[in-house]
Amino acid sequence: MRYALVGGKRLRGYLVLESAALFGIAADQALAAAAAVEALHAYSLVHDDLPAMDDDDLRRGRPTVHVKWDEATAILAGDALQTLAFELLTDPALGPAERRLALVRGLALAAGAEGMVLGQALDIAAETTATPLTLAEITALQNGKTGALIRFSAEAGALIAGEDPAPLRAYANALGLAFQIHDDVLDVTGDAALTGKRVGKDKDAGKATFVSLLGLEGAQARARALIDEAEAALAPYGARAGNLIEAARFTITRNA
Template identity: 80%
Template sequence: MSFPDVLKQDAALVQARLNVALANHDDVPVVQAMRYALQGGKRLRAFLVLESARLHGLAPEQAVAAAAAVEALHAYSLVHDDLPCMDDDDLRRGLPTVHVKWDEATAVLTGDALQTLAFELLCDPALGPADRRLALVAGLAKASGAEGMVLGQALDIAAETAPAPLTLPEITRLQAGKTGALICFSAEAGAILAGADPAPLRAYATALGLAFQIADDILDVEGSEATTGKRVGKDAEAGKATFVSLLGLEGAKSRAQALIDEAAAALLPYGDRASALIEAARFVISRQS
């Protein structure tokens, strides 16, 4: 099966699990908005959870709740990031953002509900023994909180009023939190579920997460709204320092490719079993959205 087919198959599996999680909820605006925010997307993080589980001999059914949790957490972050007080975006995945389609209060509550749904999903007994579920809860909390994604977003907001543009090390730290932390958790989740050493997957995902953000910066320059499903050129308009502004377009592309090579090298202990994860790394810097 080709990598795009695997990605689609995993996306469908995760969407079905998310649909089940919300099936018995009252059909109020905030739940409608949750379903809306959970549709579409590449589901790359969910794929990383499921593929890292397969790498350790676990069936998708044993990991799908964790994959769904990551996507719920990711959706929450997008809903909140799009708010006027944050990145102020009106388009996400080719559709109006939640606060545009509903209102700001609904968007805030939708993000809150998606975040708590993520931790509810990690309590699913199908994920295995209680100690491993607890490790997943702790890992996702750390990746998404003030040591991870929230820290990255806070640094990004602070940079908007900083007296000087961020340096390369500062941008790298910012994006390691805002984008990389959740990608790292996703790739490590399968090892956590299997009670295995997550170190090789952590090294893989650290490089992958940074390459992912560099690719995003490149798309903000070279991409179009029609293909990316969101506004482009915002960073340049705002005068924000990015990997492209600091490294140049070709330098950023070269750095992204070097990181993908680094990610692939980290998977050598797994041999041919890691081929899908290597394909995922290549996809990250060749995607158009």
């Protein structure tokens, strides 16, 4: 479990802490929610890398968990990380019971059959059909597989504070899609030594991606437009949202 948590961008945990800061919530009060999101994300990567799923042997520049140990160990480590996430959300530091319950429910919806797991199921199903996905279908898939957990991460601060998460939801919807588009760009232009995972695998597998449908320049332009949307959604927070704006810009300039 610890091995699976090492490395990565920590973007989701960062979004939790920065969204909380918008409402005057100190980092130590929100830290359990940030850790919960990172644990949940790590579990998803461990299972996503399994031979029955994406069958990847490299993650964050190191052998994937099932390669370093074995499949059974990877499955159990992922299961334990998932349950740890919900344990962390019961931390009294996160506030009154009703707010902790909102966090638990929000993460469950983001991670389960209406969110991340749905996106993963759609991704697997797409591999068994001869008809490439349309742009709308890829967008729906990625809104679940990648976007749902990013959306929860950005909304978490508002949930901890008991405030309206709508502006942060709009920010995260644009950010999450831009993040995945840039991932598709990196799969074409990236270097495995920098990304920490295999590149070119989508093209090799014949998968439809934002790049295959929009072209490289078109995909990059769409990602930039989405970041503009994300920034505009933060207007109600004024200068306090500066770090979240920088995080959005980072998502389409990163090399990993």
